[in-house]
Amino acid sequence: MSDLLKITDLAVDFDTTYGKLHAVRGVSIDIAEGESVGIVGESGSGKTVFSRATMGLLRGSSVHRTGQILFEGTEISSLDSKQIREYWGTKIAMIFQDPMTALNPVRRIGAQMSESLIKRLGMSKSEAKDRAIELLTLVKLPEPELALEKYAHQLSGGMRQRVMIAMAIACNPKMLFADEPTTALDVTVQAQVLELLADLRKELGMAMVIITHDLGVVAGYTDRIAVMYGGEIVELASTTDLFTDTKMPYTEALIKSIPRVDRKRGSELSSIEGMPPDPTSNRASCGFADRCPYAVQKCRDEHPQLVDAGNGHSYRCFFPIGGK
Numbered sequence: 109m110s111d112l113l114k115i116t117d118l119a120v121d122f123d124t125t126y127g128k129l130h131a132v133r134g135v136s137i138d139i140a141e142g143e144s145v146g147i148v149g150e151s152g153s154g155k156t157v158f159s160r161a162t163m164g165l166l167r168g169s170s171v172h173r174t175g176q177i178l179f180e181g182t183e184i185s186s187l188d189s190k191q192i193r194e195y196w197g198t199k200i201a202m203i204f205q206d207p208m209t210a211l212n213p214v215r216r217i218g219a220q221m222s223e224s225l226i227k228r229l230g231m232s233k234s235e236a237k238d239r240a241i242e243l244l245t246l247v248k249l250p251e252p253e254l255a256l257e258k259y260a261h262q263l264s265g266g267m268r269q270r271v272m273i274a275m276a277i278a279c280n281p282k283m284l285f286a287d288e289p290t291t292a293l294d295v296t297v298q299a300q301v302l303e304l305l306a307d308l309r310k311e312l313g314m315a316m317v318i319i320t321h322d323l324g325v326v327a328g329y330t331d332r333i334a335v336m337y338g339g340e341i342v343e344l345a346s347t348t349d350l351f352t353d354t355k356m357p358y359t360e361a362l363i364k365s366i367p368r369v370d371r372k373r374g375s376e377l378s379s380i381e382g383m384p385p386d387p388t389s390n391r392a393s394c395g396f397a398d399r400c401p402y403a404v405q406k407c408r409d410e411h412p413q414l415v416d417a418g419n420g421h422s423y424r425c426f427f428p429i430g431g432k
């Protein structure tokens with residue numbers, strides 16, 4: 109598999125009234141064609157900023173981006189506005205965190221879908237309608253023709269998410285970013301949407317990045333998982349290694365907080381105590397030190413670098429679980 113997306117040392121800072129906010133701090137990750145990668149981390153860890161940066165969506169004078177984002181060898185910040193519009197949809201597409209705000213509330217689903225097909229692919233009105241029905245059928249939306257006449261608020265959460273997915277895959281992207289695609293949905297619908305994404309990935313040969321705060325949700329659907337904490341990747345491994353050879357105490361805490369049906373009755377589900385690190389600090393310690401059950405003085409005095417454990421497994425910890 110060749111690399112489709114190659115991100116090296118990506119950092120994103122925002123100017124805020126509290127000073128510089130370091131949302132993403134030196135993230136490197138390569139994603140291959142057709143691969144499925146999970147990005148997991150708690151609220152504020154930088155998942156959305158990371159994915160929006162990769163989409164080339166963070167522009168403006170208060171945003172400072174450094175590092176490299178190469179998609180098929182092209183740095184995305186070198187694209188002009190026409191090229192970036194082509195990039196969105198055909199190269200890379202994104203399902204945004206909140207489908208209710210991503211869909212226009214006062215326009216029918218059909219009109220919204222057709223508009224982008226007409227604009228992007230130069231289709232005629234009737235071609236666009238046929239393609240919209242085809243796409244809604246592909247995402248297994250019941251009665252697609254009727255759905256075209258509806259407004260976003262007339263659809264259930266799961267249906268809205270299917271419409272979002274249909275719109276995202278309309279131009280056959282090579283990579284799909286799904287930002288918290290199932291958070292707003294109940295558990296059964298969550299599983300259906302993830303199954304759908306997995307099927308589409310196979311069918312269309314897309315690479316997929318699933319972003320979530322819930323490790324349990326993505327475990328069954330990804331080849332690799334990157335755990336983000338305080339703007340950094342703190343552990344990156346194949347999904348199997350992440351669970352069976354966990355190195356980072358934060359990852360261990362995430363795994364312990366996954367509800368499991370085989371958990372003994374009465375045994376407690378652990379939550380991760382404490383607060384995430386201050387995003388404005390320059391951080392001279394491990395960002396997890398204050399919350400880590402194994403932390404020693406060194407963890408409070410130095411910031412750990414990423415350690416390569418081989419086999420595509422890396423982690424950011426002085427005292428990894430199970431040793432180096």
Ligand SMILES: Nc1ncnc2c1ncn2[C@@H]1O[C@H](COP(=O)(O)OP(=O)(O)OP(=O)(O)O)[C@@H](O)[C@H]1O
Pocket residue numbers: 122123124129130131149150151152153154155156157158205321387
């Ligand atoms: N436009 C912005 N201006 C200033 N700060 C921002 C901006 N967007 C995000 N941030 C900050 O960057 C940090 C990372 O935010 P991000 O939205 O990426 O987190 P997240 O991991 O996606 O969280 P969630 O799980 O809640 O969606 C947070 O501290 C957030 O407040």
Ligand SMILES: [Mg+2]
Pocket residue numbers: 155156157205287
């Ligand atoms: Mg987010």
